[in-house]
Amino acid sequence: MALLTAENVCFSYDKKGDVIKNVTLEVNEGEYIAVIGHNGSGKSTLAKLFNALLKPDEGTVTVDGFSSSDKKNLYEIRKRVGVVFQNPDNQLIASIVEDDVAFGPENLGVKREEIKERIDFALKAVGMEKYLKSTPSRLSGGQKQRIAIAGVLALKPKILVLDESTAMLDPQGRKEVLEVVKNLNKEQNVTVITITHYMEEVVDADRVYVIDGGKIEATGTPAEIFKDRALLERTGLELPLAAKIADKLISRGVPLKDGILTREQLAEALCAL
Amino acid sequence: MRDIAFGQYYPAKSFVHNMDPRVKILLSIAYIVAVFLVAPFHYLGFAACLLFVIIATLFSKVPFLRILKSIKAVLFFVILSAVLQIFFNTNGNLLWSWGIIKITDEGLFNAGFIVARITLIVMGASLLTFTTTPVELADGIESLMYPLKFIKFPVHDFALVMSIALRFIPTLIEETDRIIKAQKARGADFESGNIFRRAKALIPVLIPLLISSLRRADELADAMDARCYSGSDKRTRYKKMKITYRDVLGFLVVAGLITGVVFLNKFYILITVL
Structure with a gap:
């Protein structure tokens, strides 16, 4: 059974126009899923539906067998689905890193000794163990966002949802965060759902959902999605930079193979010429 | 500008820094009470309080100049109350007058008394904020307010x-x-x-x-x-405050100070006679 399923989910904020329209999707344990769509496509609403911050008007969201429509399951779901939001400044609760990471386990009523273990584990997982006693306001954006991820990891979630978590970071910070997330997925077997409009973050995903106007327009591997130029055109999405360059080179007569998505693939293909 | 956030906390590892914030808050209140207990004209009591602040500062590793500088914040208030006392207190023996302005000995004494009182209180209170982080202060206040839970205070x-x-x-x-x-x-x-x-x-x-x-x-x-916040009572706390020998020692010293002030109030005349 899938770890997280959404079945025919509809949701609206004001009961007038649906922001999410009849969305059905499935996420299996250990997967790295990307949800892409341009601004206003309903992706952030989807993130909040995943961890029961919002309840679907119709349909069901089920996490590990717990339906979010039942109020009793609220904390069971939030324990399993950790969401990291866009602005790191608005997610950190305490003025000391370790206190902030402790916030989640404290809420769950975890014992003190175990909280200590969880803090060490979470800060190590994001490579911030040296900053245990630091103050968030002295850290860079990327570092702050890594602390926010650690704060969520301390809940020991099965699924990590990143809701545009790199959008406010500089390229260096974005790189730091992506590396941390990829590592968590590979080494700790944390299921990752990244919600983004940066195409570079999509190419490493196992599966991609394209969302537009609150509806799922397409799903497939990154290669399949980026091959469908008509779909990208329709949903207002761009190709990753490497794919764009490969495209232009091919149209100028450079004999490159199809399906180049990452910088590494492009470099390899160019060297092979 | 960023540093404003940390109040005037002076980072150091010292005897006073390591004390329990709850004890420090309570002792600061006790110290303020001691300053208020000093009766007019019994200046030895103030000397005892000053001695206490100096010793506490030595144990806190905070430069004494920083403690003195903290008076700057209330300087206007200090001067104002002193001036009001000097120029508008008409009780006591007249020392000097010019038009409606009359300076009396009692006015001068009162001015000195008020200045000493405010200065000592500010010095003691700033020692608390120099040695305790805002987070520790908040934790300490929460813990001290715990009894209010029984009257349903959140x-x-x-x-x-x-x-x-x-x-x-x-x-x-x-x-x-x-x-x-x-x-x-x-x-x-x-x-x-x-x-x-x-x-x-x-x-x-x-x-x-x-x-x-x-x-x-x-x-x-x-x-x-x-992050699963529900505000319920089942919440655990990661940080635990612990009372150590330092707190016991601090308590004894402040208790000694209060006894000393009361003693000096009562036996001041006796001492001056001797």
Whole structure:
């Protein structure tokens, strides 16, 4: 059974126009899923539906067998689905890193000794163990966002949802965060759902959902999605930079193979010429 | 500008820094009581309080000059109350007069008394904020307010609000800086004109600041919910405050101070005679 399923989910904020329209999707344990769509496509609403911050008007969201429509399951779901939001400044609760990471386990009523273990584990997982006693306001954006991820990891979630978590970071910070997330997925077997409009973050995903106007327009591997130029055109999405360059080179007569998505693939293909 | 957020905390590893914040808060209150206990004309009591502050400062590794500088914040208040006493206290023996201004010996004594009282209180209180981080202070206050739970006062929520406010001070300062720059880039003038004009010029800063704070609050609430915050009693605490030998020692010293002040009040005449 899938770890997280959404079945025919509809949701609206004001009961007038649906922001999410009849969305059905499935996420299996250990997967790295990307949800892409341009601004206003309903992706952030989807993130909040995943961890029961919002309840679907119709349909069901089920996490590990717990339906979010039942109020009793609220904390069971939030324990399993950790969401990291866009602005790191608005997610950190305490003025000391370790206190902030402790916030989640404290809420769950975890014992003190175990909280200590969880803090060490979470800060190590994001490579911030040296900053245990630091103050968030002295850290860079990327570092702050890594602390926010650690704060969520301390809940020991099965699924990590990143809701545009790199959008406010500089390229260096974005790189730091992506590396941390990829590592968590590979080494700790944390299921990752990244919600983004940066195409570079999509190419490493196992599966991609394209969302537009609150509806799922397409799903497939990154290669399949980026091959469908008509779909990208329709949903207002761009190709990753490497794919764009490969495209232009091919149209100028450079004999490159199809399906180049990452910088590494492009470099390899160019060297092979 | 960022450092404002940490109050006037002076980072160091010292005897006083390592004391339990709850004990420090209580002892500070006891110290203020001791200062108030000193009766008029019994200046040896003040000397005892001053001696206590000096010894406590030595044990805190905070430079004494910093403690003295903290008086600056209340300097205006100190001078004002001294001047009022000197010029407008008409009781006691007349020493000097010029028109309606009459300076009496009692006025002078009272002025000195008030200055000593305020200065000593500020020095003691600032020693608390120099050696205790705002977070520790908030934790200490929460713990001390625990009994209020029984009259249904939301102690935990109150403490959380306090610590989140502290956490957001640097963020909001940065935000204010950014808005001021943005408004300056649009031609706003914050520097010229009289005080009313300048106050009015701040409106285009305050309104965006208010709106963005509300948005922040909304996002923070979501983030807290996402991390399973429910405000229930089942919540555990990671940080534990512990009373050590330092706190016992501090308690004994302050108890000694209060006894000393009371003793000096009673036996002052006896001492002067001897």
